[in-house]
């Protein structure tokens with residue numbers, strides 16, 4: 001074994017010899033002309049495992065990487081995937097600090113903790129929406145004979161700021177099962193002769209595919225997003241793929257116009273085959289998600305955040321907790337076991353159904369889930385005296401934040417501790433300014449690396465009553 005190892009390692013340049021090469025300006029393809037203030041720049045990188053990166057801070061460095069992704073630059077979704085991980089975390093912390101500074105002087109003295117890492121740097125993504133596109137088969141005669149059809153299906157992402165779809169192949173940040181299913185679908189769509197939407201002709205059926213998978217059970221839900229109802233057309237493909245992959249629990253159809261906004265609440269889904277259930281496990285809590293409800297993109301990091309809220313809340317069993325924008329109930333159920341009661345609100349009927357099912361699944365009975373907009377349900381609960389005081393409030397809103405009216409209602413409940421979790425920083429800052437005006441002090445911000453390799457992350461803010 002040692003010999004084998006030696007043989008393999010001797011056939012490649014060693015890490016140290018490569019770094020020696022890198023440090024020699026003569027042998028490197030990279031040049032820096034400090035006098036002319038030219039940035040580090042890769043002309044034609046002959047060494048494929050050295051990449052030039054300029055961080056947002058303007059600091060450039062050449063990085064040896066193991067090519068986690070072959071289309072890193074072409075796709076553009078994960079611009080820092082091959083940064084050393086500690087640099088990725090540092091960059092996110094620094095990015096958040098500079099956003100805070102720009103946002104308001106109110107935040108200038110608040111502690112920003114180091115960005116909390118994701119246990120998985122790759123294969124962490126459990127939830128993805130891929131664009132489907134097609135082009136004619138390659139002109140190469142031999143190849144088109146093999147491909148048999150003059151159709152080639154791409155499944156991937158829009159290239160940054162363009163309408164061009166980049167086929168993501170085996171995307172390193174997605175789970176293996178999701179990559180296996182997408183690989184099968186590239187052929188399956190063609191074999192089942194499903195038409196693909198083309199923006200030029202504004203014609204065709206299938207335009208997106210949503211995959212969600214469980215880290216714990218490896219179960220998968222597949223949703224075909226189409227321009228018009230087409231159950232009959234999609235059924236053979238849905239049957240075929242669910243027979244091929246035992247992990248697939250259910251296959252669904254969603255009718256939506258191409259380029260529709262994902263902000264639309266409660267998409268209408270029709271089940272084509274299987275069942276609407278995917279089970280995830282957070283610590284000892286079983287959480288079921290249906291295809292149409294909100295599901296965190298990185299289950300392991302979400303689990304960490306829930307644990308952190310539980311730790312900071314220091315519940316003794318006597319408290320009333322309010323969980324606003326509760327989704328499928330992950331935070332509510334985590335806190336319920338150490339609180340007197342939890343009241344939770346979400347506008348999505350699918351989320352509330354899942355949340356109720358999750359409470360039963362875990363035999364937790366001290367949570368009340370309310371379906372409706374927070375801005376409507378919360379004043380009702382207060383006016384009807386169902387809720388007069390809350391010791392702890394958790395706020396995890398969608399893109400638009402919660403706004404001053406909701407904050408005014410929260411203020412009436414006089415919570416001692418508040419947790420605000422979001423990845424949409426401008427609305428978050430606006431909301432936090434209102435809380436500070438209402439007499440809350442910011443204890444700290446804690447960024448979480450929900451999406452390693454990308455520029456995105458989530459931040460937990462902890463506030464207490466002064």
Ligand SMILES: C[S@@+](CC[C@H](N)C(=O)[O-])C[C@H]1O[C@@H](n2cnc3c(N)ncnc32)[C@H](O)[C@@H]1O
Nearest residue numbers: 294325326327330346347348373374396397398
């Ligand atoms: C970021 S998710 C929250 C997820 C949840 N806290 C969790 O950990 O899984 C935001 C949630 O807000 C809900 N939502 C969006 N607008 C809302 C509103 N006006 N009132 C209540 N819920 C809303 C969505 O349905 C979604 O479930």
